[in-house]
Amino acid sequence: MVSVEVKQVTTVKSKVTIKGTKEGLVFFMDDACSFDELLADLREKIEHSHQQILSGPLIRVSIKLGKRYCTPEQQEQLTQIIRQKGNLVIHTVEADVITREEALAERLKTQFSVKVNTVRSGQVLEYDGDLLLLGDVNPGGIVRSTGNIYVLGHLRGYAHAGISGDSQVIIAAAVMSPTQLRIADVISKPGEEWTTNSGGTEFAYLENDTMLVAKMNYLPRIRPELGEQRL
Amino acid sequence: MGIGIVVTSGKGGVGKTTTSANLGTALALLGQKVCMVDTDIGLRNLDVVMGLENRIIYDLVDVAEGACRLPQALIKDKRFENLALLPAAQTKDKSAVSPEQMNEIVTQLKREYDYVIIDCPAGIEQGFRNAVAGADQAIVVTTPEKAAVRDADRIIGLLEREKVGMPKLVINRVRSHMVKNGDMLDVEDILDLLAIDLIGVVPDDDHVIKSANQGEPAVMNHESRASIAYRNIARRLLGEAVPLQPLEEKVGVFHRMRKFFGLK
Numbered sequence: 001m002v003s004v005e006v007k008q009v010t011t012v013k014s015k016v017t018i019k020g021t022k023e024g025l026v027f028f029m030d031d032a033c034s035f036d037e038l039l040a041d042l043r044e045k046i047e048h049s050h051q052q053i054l055s056g057p058l059i060r061v062s063i064k065l066g067k068r069y070c071t072p073e074q075q076e077q078l079t080q081i082i083r084q085k086g087n088l089v090i091h092t093v094e095a096d097v098i099t100r101e102e103a104l105a106e107r108l109k110t111q112f113s114v115k116v117n118t119v120r121s122g123q124v125l126e127y128d129g130d131l132l133l134l135g136d137v138n139p140g141g142i143v144r145s146t147g148n149i150y151v152l153g154h155l156r157g158y159a160h161a162g163i164s165g166d167s168q169v170i171i172a173a174a175v176m177s178p179t180q181l182r183i184a185d186v187i188s189k190p191g192e193e194w195t196t197n198s199g200g201t202e203f204a205y206l207e208n209d210t211m212l213v214a215k216m217n218y219l220p221r222i223r224p225e226l227g228e229q230r231l
Numbered sequence: 232m233g234i235g236i237v238v239t240s241g242k243g244g245v246g247k248t249t250t251s252a253n254l255g256t257a258l259a260l261l262g263q264k265v266c267m268v269d270t271d272i273g274l275r276n277l278d279v280v281m282g283l284e285n286r287i288i289y290d291l292v293d294v295a296e297g298a299c300r301l302p303q304a305l306i307k308d309k310r311f312e313n314l315a316l317l318p319a320a321q322t323k324d325k326s327a328v329s330p331e332q333m334n335e336i337v338t339q340l341k342r343e344y345d346y347v348i349i350d351c352p353a354g355i356e357q358g359f360r361n362a363v364a365g366a367d368q369a370i371v372v373t374t375p376e377k378a379a380v381r382d383a384d385r386i387i388g389l390l391e392r393e394k395v396g397m398p399k400l401v402i403n404r405v406r407s408h409m410v411k412n413g414d415m416l417d418v419e420d421i422l423d424l425l426a427i428d429l430i431g432v433v434p435d436d437d438h439v440i441k442s443a444n445q446g447e448p449a450v451m452n453h454e455s456r457a458s459i460a461y462r463n464i465a466r467r468l469l470g471e472a473v474p475l476q477p478l479e480e481k482v483g484v485f486h487r488m489r490k491f492f493g494l495k
Binding site: 118120121122123136138139140141154156 | 381382384385387388389391423424426
């Protein structure tokens with residue numbers, strides 16, 4: 001009788017493995033068991049078995065979900081249990097898997113499109129991702145994109161980069177004389193915060209929610225990460 | 232088979248009807264068989280400018296509705312044997328004709344005439360779509376004013392979507408002294424923005440207004456500078472390489488103009 005019980009304990013593999021690293025604790029969640037089993041094991045470890053190592057000063061916690069897809073609600077359930085311990089601060093929740101929609105959105109975000117035409121008055125060119133326009137944008141013409149906008153021509157019309165809220169994007173133009181520029185939700189027109197000077201290639205960007213325009217050779221200092229976004 | 236050319240501008244009052252009348256007459260003077268079609272239903276003017284108002288019996292809407300045959304509605308201009316006009320109706324509006332009907336009428340006319348000049352109403356609605364329906368080519372008229380150039384740009388964008396080929400540009404009513412003082416857009420600025428081929432620059436000329444009031448196209452007068460400009464546009468349409476007229480006696484402007492035609 002006793003031996004049977006011991007056997008049971010050894011065959012049940014731990015669903016939650018806790019490891020200590022320099023950055024804090026990492027919780028590895030088993031991705032083959034059911035979510036309920038996972039919750040039960042986590043609760044057991046937090047509330048009973050691992051009391052000793054889980055108490056003390058503030059510790060950063062990273063959760064690794066492996067190949068399990070968790071909905072935001074499920075993630076909340078997991079983090080709630082861990083938060084019971086006041087000293088555990090959740091830093092990241094990571095999974096190796098994402099949904100198809102997220103994957104598609106991610107792909108569109110890094111997509112780069114080249115368009116060759118003049119955007120004339122009343123025409124709208126809208127795009128998901130970074131946009132390179134080989135042509136002019138005339139007054140009354142509109143270019144909109146979720147990513148960066150590069151105009152290899154004369155930008156006289158209206159350009160809106162980061163239409164879904166990304167404030168790190170830029171609008172660059174070979175000749176910059178727009179009627180209006182927008183990045184994320186900041187609207188600006190020339191002569192207010194900025195004026196174009198050189199007649200050479202310039203780019204507009206946001207700094208503390210204010211639009212600024214600089215010559216192209218300042219780009220490496222202002223947005224060095226632009227070149228590294230794509231794989 | 233002839234060619235259908237629509238004369239359009241977007242903005243009103245820049246000289247579409249004047250250009251249509253003078254271009255049609257100039258082509259007829261050069262020996263072409265020309266039919267002018269007024270598509271400005273409800274606000275017809277081409278017949279007035281041509282001095283043919285009192286000869287209208289049937290009109291465009293009658294033809295479209297089958298109330299008469301197409302040749303019955305055509306007014307032959309007695310001054311030029313190879314010039315005809317299909318007038319617009321004055322009592323209906325733009326929706327009285329459909330683009331399909333327009334296409335059918337222009338196709339019929341093209342069998343008979345070398346050039347069918349279609350005078351387009353202002354705006355971008357049904358009247359515009361009607362006028363463009365049967366056209367093979369387009370001439371965009373603008374004046375050197377910001378608003379007119381903006382509307383011309385819009386129209387060029389719309390024309391690109393139709394099957395009509397790359398439009399040609401006429402810059403109308405240029406006042407050389409204002410351009411010189413920088414108070415008016417110059418030809419170069421306009422071409423830089425619109426990026427289409429220039430086919431003529433017409434100087435602002437009192438004679439154009441006078442002749443329109445007399446019902447006599449300006450090209451009939453050989454002295455007027457606008458008349459020369461219109462006749463040159465007609466010659467360029469026929470494929471001749473005619474240099475642009477100087478807007479005034481000034482070498483600099485002349486040379487700049489010539490540059491656009493690749494003559495220098």
